[in-house]
Amino acid sequence: MAEKSFKYVIVGGGVAAGYAAREFTKQGVKPGELAIISKEAVAPYERPALSKAYLFPEGTARLPGFHVCVGSGGERLLPEWYTEKGISLILSTEIVKADLSSKTLTSATAETFKYQILLIATGSTVIRLSDFGVQGADAKNIFYLREIDDADKLVEAIKSKKNGKAVVVGGGYIGLELSAALRVNNIDSTMVYPEPWCMPRLFTAGIAAFYEGYYANKGIKIIKGTVAVGFGTNENGEVTDVKLKDGRVLEADIVIVGVGGKPLTTLFKGQVEEEKGGIKTDAFFKTTVPDVYAVGDVATFPLKLYGEMRRVEHVDHARKSAEQAVKAIFASEQGKSVDEYDYLPFFYSRAFDLSWQFYGDNAGDTVLFGDSSPTSTTHKFGSYWIKDGKVVGVFLESGTPEENKAIAEVARVQPLVQNLDKLATEEAPKTCTIYINFKTLAAEAAILSLSPVIKNGSC
Ligand SMILES: Cc1cc2nc3c(=O)[nH]c(=O)nc-3n(C[C@H](O)[C@H](O)[C@H](O)COP(=O)(O)OP(=O)(O)OC[C@H]3O[C@@H](n4cnc5c(N)ncnc54)[C@H](O)[C@@H]3O)c2cc1C
CATH class of the missing domain: 3.50.50.60 (FAD/NAD(P)-binding domain)
Structure with missing residues (x-):
């Protein structure tokens, strides 16, 4: 050739x-x-x-x-x-x-x-359960999602298993986004993951509690602390159930696996x-x-x-x-050079009517702020990560574009936090200007007032 x-x-x-x-x-x-x-x-x-x-x-x-x-x-x-x-x-x-x-x-x-x-x-x-020799992991209607062909197969299954039951294996962003998508398609969904809370690579227990509560209110069942160890199949080779390590067996017409890449x-x-x-x-x-x-x-x-x-x-x-x-x-x-890559890590996800953004590094102590009740109609909350006295990472659920821009700036500038205890314990903190600004971020004026704080590099 x-x-x-x-x-x-x-x-x-x-x-x-x-x-x-x-x-x-x-x-x-x-x-x-x-x-x-x-x-x-x-x-x-x-x-x-x-x-x-x-x-x-x-x-x-x-x-x-x-x-x-x-x-x-x-x-x-x-x-x-x-x-x-x-x-x-x-x-x-x-x-x-x-x-x-x-x-x-x-x-x-x-x-x-x-x-x-x-x-x-x-x-x-994707990491496949068949790589670990999980029994029945090659059954039909067990899906992974990486490329458009995978998504097309999943769409077909969602259509053919209308009002069916699905089990989502894995509690990361794929698990969270896909169980929501299944639910929106009127499929009864159960998430299974071994960790004590969802998305543990990024979420703190406080952040996760909101999403787990919100998902439960949407009718999604969550089973934590166990893993899928096998799959039952019918005579057509289609998955029928998921066997869990703790002995439970969950009926399933569709299984989606999102256990990492x-x-x-x-x-x-x-x-x-x-x-x-x-x-x-x-x-x-x-x-x-x-x-x-x-x-x-x-x-x-x-x-x-x-x-x-x-x-x-x-x-x-x-x-x-x-x-x-x-x-x-x-x-x-051309014998020239460009500036070194100077990246601020940024990750986001969307599911149901929720949308979060995260900037920076999820290292150090954390402080949850805002209204993180899963039943609240005005939920808006976030978390700071504070390392060596500086804000190094910020997470925000339901932020406006301006607010998301503001949290990116905070994560980039890494302002000093003078009193972490106060920041953490005050119900409506008044000690930290950044914090106060997040309480009122909806107002554009408040965002603008964030700028001097950032310039000072301190709150
Ligand atoms: C379902 C899904 C949802 C996601 N959602 C988010 C999100 O909400 N937010 C976020 O920040 N990130 C998200 N990500 C992650 C993000 O999409 C990836 O980080 C990004 O696509 C990486 O880009 P890439 O070009 O490195 O790889 P990819 O976009 O994966 O592209 C790799 C390409 O290489 C091709 N390829 C691989 N091997 C070969 C080969 N040997 N020969 C020829 N072609 C080959 C593949 O077929 C593919 O086309 C998501 C990822 C997935 C799968």
């Missing part, structure tokens, strides 16, 4: 690839120079939509509606856009071998692709240095191999703000790391 050759190749066609392609055109890439090779059959899209509006019974999101870069308010890059720009979008093509020394990629159908500069953007894959680095094992489970990069997403960059979920990069190497599996970072890498590639070709 003929060999194809490109100046730049992006392997992977997800969020990072799409934002990288846009940046390549901004930087003046010439027609014919860039190729994106993707296992998926569609042009890059905003992956978070798959667990949200893609599953809604009404107002459903469908492609081409959510191709990148609409998720960050940018231009929607339709498949034609790539053609117009002379970018080769090579879809339904899985790369099965990467030889970084000869700069050659080989596909599952033995096509070969040569590159001068490679951008690795292969993202993550792992970065797709296998193609490059032994050829490039890894750290913390990802491909090690510098602040320009350059790996330890010349002319090879890694962005998005697969990259372990220096997180300047916290002075340590981190891997971040969030869409905002996928977008920004891709742009940074492409800027750095063009700058180095």
